Every structure is written in structure tokens, then in C-alpha cells.
Amino acid sequence: MTTRAARPSIPQPSGGAAGDALDPAVRRGLYETMVLSRTYEEAILREYHADKGPGFDIGKGLIPGEMHLSAGQEPVAAGICAHLTTDDAVTATHRPHHFAVAHGVDLRRMTAEIFGREGGLGRGRGGHMHLFDPATHFSCSGIIAEGYPPALGQAFAFHRQGTDRIAVAVTGEGAANQGAFHESLNLAARWRLPVVFVVEDNDWGISVARTASTAVDSNADRAVAYGIPGERIEGNEVEAVHDAARRAVARARAGEGPSLIEVHTLRLWGHFEGDAQGYRFDLEEAPSHDPLPRYEARLREAGVLDDTAVEQIRSAASERVEDAIAFAMSSPVPDPASATSYVFA
Amino acid sequence: MTTTHAPASPATHSRRLTTSKAMVEAIAFEMERDPSVFYLGEDVGSYGGIFGSTGGLLDRFGPDRVIDTPISESAFIGLGIGAAVEGMRPVVELMFADFMGVCLDQIYNHMAKIHFESGGNVRVPMVLTTAAGGGYSDGAQHSQCLWGTFAHLPGMKVVVPSGPADAKGLMTAAIRDDNPVVYMFHKGVMGLPWMAKNPRATDEVPADDYEIPIGSASVVREGTDVSVVTISLSVHHALDVAEELAGEIDVEVLDLRSLVPLDREAILSSVAKTRRLVVVDEDYRSFGMSGEVVATITDHDPGLLSRPVERVAVPDVPIPYAHDLEYAVLPRQDRIEAAVRRVVAG
Ligand SMILES: Cc1ncc(C[n+]2csc(CCOP(=O)(O)OP(=O)(O)O)c2C)c(N)n1
Numbered sequence: 001m002t003t004r005a006a007r008p009s010i011p012q013p014s015g016g017a018a019g020d021a022l023d024p025a026v027r028r029g030l031y032e033t034m035v036l037s038r039t040y041e042e043a044i045l046r047e048y049h050a051d052k053g054p055g056f057d058i059g060k061g062l063i064p065g066e067m068h069l070s071a072g073q074e075p076v077a078a079g080i081c082a083h084l085t086t087d088d089a090v091t092a093t094h095r096p097h098h099f100a101v102a103h104g105v106d107l108r109r110m111t112a113e114i115f116g117r118e119g120g121l122g123r124g125r126g127g128h129m130h131l132f133d134p135a136t137h138f139s140c141s142g143i144i145a146e147g148y149p150p151a152l153g154q155a156f157a158f159h160r161q162g163t164d165r166i167a168v169a170v171t172g173e174g175a176a177n178q179g180a181f182h183e184s185l186n187l188a189a190r191w192r193l194p195v196v197f198v199v200e201d202n203d204w205g206i207s208v209a210r211t212a213s214t215a216v217d218s219n220a221d222r223a224v225a226y227g228i229p230g231e232r233i234e235g236n237e238v239e240a241v242h243d244a245a246r247r248a249v250a251r252a253r254a255g256e257g258p259s260l261i262e263v264h265t266l267r268l269w270g271h272f273e274g275d276a277q278g279y280r281f282d283l284e285e286a287p288s289h290d291p292l293p294r295y296e297a298r299l300r301e302a303g304v305l306d307d308t309a310v311e312q313i314r315s316a317a318s319e320r321v322e323d324a325i326a327f328a329m330s331s332p333v334p335d336p337a338s339a340t341s342y343v344f345a
Numbered sequence: 346m347t348t349t350h351a352p353a354s355p356a357t358h359s360r361r362l363t364t365s366k367a368m369v370e371a372i373a374f375e376m377e378r379d380p381s382v383f384y385l386g387e388d389v390g391s392y393g394g395i396f397g398s399t400g401g402l403l404d405r406f407g408p409d410r411v412i413d414t415p416i417s418e419s420a421f422i423g424l425g426i427g428a429a430v431e432g433m434r435p436v437v438e439l440m441f442a443d444f445m446g447v448c449l450d451q452i453y454n455h456m457a458k459i460h461f462e463s464g465g466n467v468r469v470p471m472v473l474t475t476a477a478g479g480g481y482s483d484g485a486q487h488s489q490c491l492w493g494t495f496a497h498l499p500g501m502k503v504v505v506p507s508g509p510a511d512a513k514g515l516m517t518a519a520i521r522d523d524n525p526v527v528y529m530f531h532k533g534v535m536g537l538p539w540m541a542k543n544p545r546a547t548d549e550v551p552a553d554d555y556e557i558p559i560g561s562a563s564v565v566r567e568g569t570d571v572s573v574v575t576i577s578l579s580v581h582h583a584l585d586v587a588e589e590l591a592g593e594i595d596v597e598v599l600d601l602r603s604l605v606p607l608d609r610e611a612i613l614s615s616v617a618k619t620r621r622l623v624v625v626d627e628d629y630r631s632f633g634m635s636g637e638v639v640a641t642i643t644d645h646d647p648g649l650l651s652r653p654v655e656r657v658a659v660p661d662v663p664i665p666y667a668h669d670l671e672y673a674v675l676p677r678q679d680r681i682e683a684a685v686r687r688v689v690a691g
Contacts (some may be wrong), residue, residue, distance in 0.1 A: 056538075056539050058538060058539050059480060059482055059541055063528055064668055065482035066487070069653070116670075117668055118494070124665070124666060124667035125482040125663075126484065127482065127483075127666065128484075130485065130487065138675070146573045174416045175416055178418075205387075205415075206392065207392035208387065208388060208414075212413060214415065278391070333667065333668075334669060334670050336669045336670060337673075338670070339662065339674050341669040
């Protein structure tokens with residue numbers, strides 16, 4: 001088993017104009033990222049439910065607490081992060097795994113954190129909604145929309161430090177109704193901060209449909225209200241995200257200020273694990289919109305992937321994922337005597 | 346104003362209900378009785394509240410009175426304030442107490458101060474419900490109690506029931522109160538199907554309409570050796586310890602039931618009897634409930650105490666995610682028992 005790869009092997013984009021067919025290596029890389037993310041979450045799902053019983057006790061098991069999985073939303077993270085290096089910052093949400101995987105957060109230490117182990121990113125103190133990785137400038141927050149403002153500060157620092165590094169800030173469409181979202185757009189626009197705002201519209205904020213909670217059809221309109229480019233991508237399609245992100249990232253790096261990209265994506269599973277989704281009217285059809293088999297079929301058709309390649313990619317992903325799980329399980333449980341550590345530096 | 350039982354007359358018909366069902370029963374009764382009562386918050390409609398705070402209400406009262414909001418806490422809590430000022434009786438839910446930060450201005454500068462600033466001319470008869478507490482590895486942003494913070498800020502009552510009958514009577518009182526009331530329910534007392542079963546989270550609840558006056562503590566177990574003064578889920582833990590030690594140490598357990606107003610008389614009379622005090626609080630230790638309870642004694646007569654007080658609280662650290670770390674900082678039975686033994690040993 002390999003120890004760790006710094007980040008998934010995503011070649012840099014070829015830089016073709018919008019609409020150009022992407023380089024096959026880039027396409028394969030996007031697919032690989034999506035597969036790694038899905039494989040990762042399937043494994044987390046398995047471990048999460050392994051010992052919650054009898055019945056379902058959220059506090060029990062190797063992975064206790066709330067668990068928000070991002071299956072179905074992989075195109076957003078893969079498409080955006082393909083343009084980033086680990087010098088760029090990402091602030092993700094309470095549903096952070098796909099962005100963490102795509103941004104190259106160390107899988108072993110992330111998994112150990114989710115398992116609440118001493119070898120985790122936060123030494124077991126943070127948990128799945130609170131992943132902090134200084135090596136990749138990755139963080140996330142369990143409080144809705146509150147990852148947007150710190151991204152401004154990271155972008156501010158990068159700019160002051162004379163670099164072309166950027167910050168990517170992610171929220172869900174539900175979070176776009178929160179004050180922090182609007183304040184951040186305004187301030188970043190006014191100060192031309194190098195930020196890419198990403199909104200993942202999976203149609204649902206827990207049980208509340210976007211159409212029931214949001215006064216506009218598209219959060220791209222809200223970007224326009226703050227004088228910055230806003231683009232909504234309808235299909236949950238990784239190459240469309242990749243294309244939009246290329247423009248937004250280039251603009252930010254060039255010092256031209258922030259942009260917003262909203263992707264109409266899909267929450268394939270429950271809001272959190274244990275969510276029976278009785279409120280959901282699109283549940284029956286959701287699996288047929290899974291973006292992963294769709295993209296795979298497209299790449300097979302284009303001759304980018306064949307059986308062998310798919311098999312290789314899948315088994316490489318599961319090898320990395322199982323290695324991360326094994327690492328997490330072998331990492332020690334934190335010593336209760338250290339429970340009050342790390343309050344102050 | 347200390348009561349030893351929920352004020353249910355002996356003739357009252359009662360059933361066993363979970364705390365969440367008892368709470369909902371009170372809300373439904375008030376909505377039935379008073380058309381100006383409505384319930385507002387995130388996922389309170391078809392979901393029925395993430396912690397079961399509104400189960401079945403949408404079906405009974407419809408979407409005009411049980412209203413799902415956008416994730417915009419400042420806006421919808423502020424809306425509750427405005428509606429209350431104009432004569433309605435909103436019950437507004439903040440899904441987790443931990444989220445108070447995003448809407449705190451509406452809470453403590455508006456909801457809590459309007460009555461004062463208007464020289465008593467404007468009332469804000471509103472209930473802000475919110476879930477508190479940890480114990481299931483939900484991490485530092487979803488496991489706090491924070492009732493000490495609400496209680497520290499003047500102008501709102503702060504109610505924290507520990508079980509079903511109290512939850513119902515206190516909710517009824519909260520909705521009928523002409524003041525803003527923050528009604529905090531610990532997830533661990535709600536009797537949720539997806540959390541560790543707490544046997545005391547299901548109990549007898551009178552079927553009739555009754556109020557438990559806000560500001561009246563309850564002696565949930567009489568004892569002579571030591572007073573354990575506490576609130577919410579910690580009441581259950583303290584009772585476990587008291588039962589465990591019965592025959593060896595006679596523990597009195599006082600459930601404060603509200604922090605504002607605080608039933609100081611009940612604290613004083615219990616400690617006057619036992620002369621030993623353990624305060625248990627799932628909130629942070631410093632600058633909070635436990636200090637206030639101790640000050641209640643020392644302000645009145647430090648001589649009441651025969652021994653230094655023991656405080657069992659969260660030791661001023663955010664709630665850790667990992668199970669063993671979380672249990673190390675929460676005031677659970679092991680720590681309560683050790684404190685009781687220490688305070689009695691001297
Ligand atoms: C300030 C705040 N309010 C409410 C919540 C509870 N909550 C957690 S996730 C969520 C829904 C978020 O929806 P969205 O932003 O669309 O993201 P998604 O879950 O769909 O990825 C809510 C209401 C929270 N964590 N923080």
C-alpha cells in the first residue's frame with residue numbers, strides 16, 4: 001500500500017477556449033477525483049453504519065455524531081479544485097469530504113479525524129465538520145455560510161503577500177440566504193479580493209426545498225447585484241464546472257476580483273445519515289441523475305476510458321481509501337487526560 | 346416558590362410521553378386556544394423539527410402557522426420580535442443553541458431589550474426555543490449548552506426543562522408569558538429514537554392543561570447529606586448517582602428548571618438543610634450558572650456551608666469530538682459521584 005499521495009493526480013488544464021474538448025488526461029483526472037471521492041464516502045458510510053445498532057444510536061460506533069455525505073456533488077469539487085494547487089485555500093461546508101478529497105487533503109489524517117483519533121487532522125478534537133489542514137489551506141465549518149468570511153481574509157493575506165494565490169469559498173444554496181453570504185460578496189467585490197465563491201445548489205437545505213426558501217431562481221443573480229460575475233451551471237457536469245472555474249480562477253489570480261459559480265448539483269443521499277427523507281419529492285429519480293456513471297459513460301464513448309482503465313482507477317481509489325481507514329483505525333484514541341489541551345496556543 | 350411535583354391533581358388522567366411529545370402537546374394546545382400563536386423555524390414543517398420539537402404540528406395547523414424558514418436566523422428571529430410587538434405570540438426555533446452567534450443581536454439587543462427601552466410600554470411575548478447539549482460526538486459547534494450566556498444577558502427568561510411533565514407545563518407558561526422566554530431543550534432529554542435511550546426521557550404527563558410557573562425549582566429527590574443543584578440532562582445523571590449511593594449517602598437533587606428567574610430560595614433552603622453543595626452544569630464552568638448558584642449561598646450566608654462547594658461543569662474547553670474526550674469534559678455520573686463523595690467525606 002502506498003503511504004500517501006499529496007493530492008489526486010489531476011493534470012493542469014490545457015487552457016483551451018470554452019467549449020473546446022478537454023485534454024484526455026484532464027478528463028481522466030476529473031473522473032479519478034470523482035471516483036476517489038465516491039469511494040471514500042462509500043467507505044465512510046460503511047464504517048459509520050457498521051456499529052450504530054441495535055436500532056440507530058447516533059452517538060455510537062467507530063464514527064459517532066452527525067455525518068453529512070456529498071455523494072452526487074463530486075463534479076463541483078473536482079471541476080473547481082482541478083485549477084487549484086495546495087497553496088490555494090478552500091473553505092468548505094458541513095458537507096466537506098468531496099472538496100477535501102479534490103483539494104488533496106491527506107486522506108489518512110482526514111479519516112483519522114473522522115474516526116476521532118489522535119492521528120487526525122485535529123487530533124480528534126474537531127470531527128467531520130471541522131477539518132483544518134494547514135498543509136493544503138483547507139478548512140470547513142458546521143455553521144451555515146460562516147466559511148465565506150474567513151476566505152476573504154485568506155485572499156486578503158495572499159494578495160498582501162504579493163502572491164497570485166486565491167481562496168475558494170463554498171456554501172450550499174440554503175446558506176446563500178444567510179447574512180454572511182451577502183456581506184462577503186459585497187466586501188470581496190469592493191476590495192477586489194481574489195476569491196471564487198462557489199454555491200452548491202443541491203435543491204435542499206435539509207428538508208426545505210430551494211424553491212420554498214429562496215426568492216431568486218439563481219444565486220448568479222445575487223452576484224450580479226454585487227457587481228461581480230455570476231454563473232449558474234445547470235447540468236451537474238464536471239467539465240462545465242471545470243470550464244467556468246477556469247475563468248473565475250484566472251480572473252482572481254490576475255487581481256481582477258471575485259466571481260461566483262453556482263452549480264445545480266444533486267444530493268444523492270440524505271441530509272445526514274439517518275435522514276429518512278420523507279419530505280423529498282425527487283427521491284425516486286435521484287439515482288438516475290448520478291453524475292458519476294454518466295461521466296464515465298461519456299468518457300468511455302470518447303475513448304478516454306475503457307474497462308481496464310476504469311478498473312485501474314477504481315482499484316487504486318479503493319486501495320487508498322482502505323489504507324486511510326486502516327490508518328485511522330490503528331491510530332490511538334486520544335487520552336482523556338488531554339481533553340483540555342489546545343484551548344490556547 | 347418550590348414545588349415538589351408537577352402540579353397535577355390526583356384525578357388527572359396521564360399517559361407516558363417523551364419530552365418532545367409533551368412539549369409539542371403544549372404548543373398544540375396553545376395554538377388551538379389562541380390563533381395568534383404560530384411556530385417558525387428551520388425544518389419545523391414536514392420534517393417535524395430536527396429534534397422532534399414540532400412533530401405533527403404541520404398536519405394539524407397547516408403551513409400558515411407552522412412555517413419553514415430560509416436559513417436566515419437574524420431575519421426570522423427578528424420577524425418573531427416584530428410580530429410579537431404587534432400582538433402575536435410567536436414561538437421561534439433556533440435549531441441549535443450553538444447558532445446563536447449568527448443572530449445574537451436580534452436576541453439580546455432587540456428581543457430582550459425592547460420592553461426596557463420602551464419604559465415598559467412595549468411587550469415582546471415571544472418564545473425562542475433551541476436545542477442544547479452534547480454527548481453524541483457532534484463536535485464543538487453543535488454540542489454546547491450556552492444557557493449561561495442567555496441568562497447573563499438581561500431581559501429574557503431562560504427555561505430549561507429536564508423531563509416530559511415539566512417540559513409541557515413550562516412550555517405552556519412560556520407561551521402565555523408576556524416576556525421573551527428562551528426555552529432550551531437538551532437533546533438528551535427529548536426521548537429521540539436515534540439517541541441513547543434515557544429512561545427518564547419518557548414519563549407520566551398529565552393530559553390536562555396546566556402551567557408550571559417559570560422560576561420555581563423542583564426538589565426531585567429529597568435527601569439530607571448533600572444538595573446537588575442542577576438542571577436539564579444533569580438532573581437525570583444526578584438522580585442516577587443519588588440512587589446508586591442510597592443507603593450510603595442521602596443525596597438531595599434540586600432541579601432549577603429555569604435560570605432566569607432563578608429560584609434562589611429553593612437553593613438556600615436545600616443547602617440550609619444539607620449544608621453541603623455540589624453544583625452540576627453542562628455549560629462552561631467559568632462565569633456561569635455554577636458560579637451564580639454558589640454566589641447565591643455566599644451572598645446570603647457563607648456559614649450555611651460546612652464544606653467547600655464542588656462544581657462539576659465543562660472545564661472551559663470547547664466540547665471535543667472524540668467520544669472519550671467528550672465524556673472526559675461532560676459532567677456525567679462518574680464525575681458527579683466523585684464530587685458528592687468528596688464533599689461528604691470532609
Ligand atoms: C447558522 C446555521 N443555521 C442552521 C444550521 C443547521 N443546518 C445545517 S446544514 C443545513 C442546511 C444547509 O443547506 P445548504 O446550505 O443548501 O447545504 P446542503 O446541506 O444542502 O449541502 C442547516 C439548516 C447551521 N448549521 N448553521
